[in-house]
Amino acid sequence: MRIVDLATADQDFIAEVEARSHQNLRTCYQCGNCTAGCPYTFVYDHSVSQVMRLIQLGQREVVLQCKSIWLCASCQSCTTRCPNRIDVAKVMDVCRHMAREQGYATEREVKLFTDAFLRSVERHGRAFELGLMADYVLHSGRVFTDVDLAPKALARRKLAFRPHAIVGRDQIERIFQRFRKGGAHV
Amino acid sequence: MSKVAYYPGCSGQSTSLEYDRSTRAVCAAVGLELVDVPDWSCCGSSPAHTVNHVLSAALSARNLDLAHSLGVDVLATPCPSCLTNLRNAAVEMEDEGFRGQVNALLDRPYVGRVDPQSVLQVLVEQVGVDEVARRVTRPLTGLRVACYYGCIMNRPPERMRFDDHENPMAMDRLMEAAGAEVALFPLKVECCGASFGVPRGDIVARLSGKLLDAARGLGVDAIVTACPLCQMNLDLRQGQINAALHEHFRIPVFYYTQLLGLALDVPRSELGLDRLCVDPRLALGKIKAPAPVR
DSSP, X not given: OOOOOGGGOOHHHHXXXXXXXXXXXXXXXXXXXXXXXXXXXXXXXXXXHHHHHHHHTTOXXXXXXXXXXXXXXXXXXXXHHOTTOOOHHHHHHHHHHHHHHTTOOSSHHHHHHHHHHHHHHHHHSSOOHHHHXXXXXXXXXXXXXXXXXXXXXXXXXOSOSSOOOOTTHHHHHHHHHHHHHTTOOO | OOOEEEOOOGGGGTTTHHHHHHHHHXXXXXXXXXXXXXXXXXXXXXXXXXXXXXXXXXXXXXXXXXXXXXXXXXXXXXXXXXXXXXXXXHHHTTSHHHHHHHHTTSSSOOOOOOEEEEHHHHIIXXXXXXXXXXXXXXXXXXXXXXXXXXXSSSOSHHHHOSSOSSSOOHHHHHHHHTTOEEEOOTTTTSOOOGGGTTTOHHHHHHHHHHHHHHXXXXXXXXXXXXXXXXXXXXXXXXXXXHXXXXXXXXXXXXXXXXXXXXXXXXXXXXXXXXXXXXXXXXXXXXXXXXXXXX
């Protein structure tokens, strides 16, 4: 059993999550409705209601290094069913942002897929599936990812072989460049 | 009826080309004019909002701005993931501070007030179920389906403002209008595993497997979807799901626009039924030929 030492509560962490998510986390009274409806608890290391409690207790490292924040699909079940109208999915999203900013990625494959997707958008202006799969395989080393799907997808002409060029491609590139210039990193 | 801007989304150019094509064909058949957003770009999809909300909104706002330049009030998209991002950007940019941060990333600041909606919402609210029913010439009599909406089309309700968030009925009503028998599907809004198919296929196998299992329990001939990612997980990955769960599902998964197109007698070439991975012919064979007119 993990024992949480309340004396170690990181008040700055609590304040930062509240400020960035615009949510009042103190109203969470652990009813468990979010966890009851969450389809992802079976792969989480901490259920979503536990993540909420850990944030209230200022457990920065536990939260930012947990797997759950990477495995939340933002399906909005928790947000929709919270009796105190806390946007729980947004809180999970914000924790994922903070984890990423601090260099944590406890679900490496999920992060790599996200990165490959955004590189594809930055490069082409639109997502280019075949290219981003190649990028993902290159970075993850998982060379057999979905190769079984290739014949089906190709036979049904579901994959474009070339990215769809858009005129304003450089406008998208500049969105990413300005974002990075602000100190953030994708 | 006013014209609406149309945002196909990236998957509509590849994995869900048949959704884009059939959407356009159905809208044309019911007299709804779609105007393509010129030179649209990716909305950012799930990856962008999991990295940063300002970046995500900026990627969407470029498209809101392009739609605004068309002089329309409504921007319609078939894809719930695009809808979520476009709508989040539109609503959150009503806050001046956030709008400033987003506009600082853009070449041209977005100052419009375009309302992103799903094509499903536009069909139901602007055309109407009765009007669609009136135009049906080849009813899908004999076909029993389960309508699956996916997790984000209607959630959270304060943000999406369309249909019921626990028991949405828009697709059910359209399928009934098309003459199909609609089974009550209890997992209408449960998540299919979303974009974890590539990095964590085990998650999709479990969650989409549950949906297929429920559909089989209802004895339906097919599942009907409105989301490219849901459709891909349930259809393209159905073989993977079977392998992972030692199952033998063989349930075709249509886009609602494909079945609506059949009922509206849209040319088959516009519906892309041959692009479905699980063979739909058995299900389509259930449709009874209309009684001959005396």
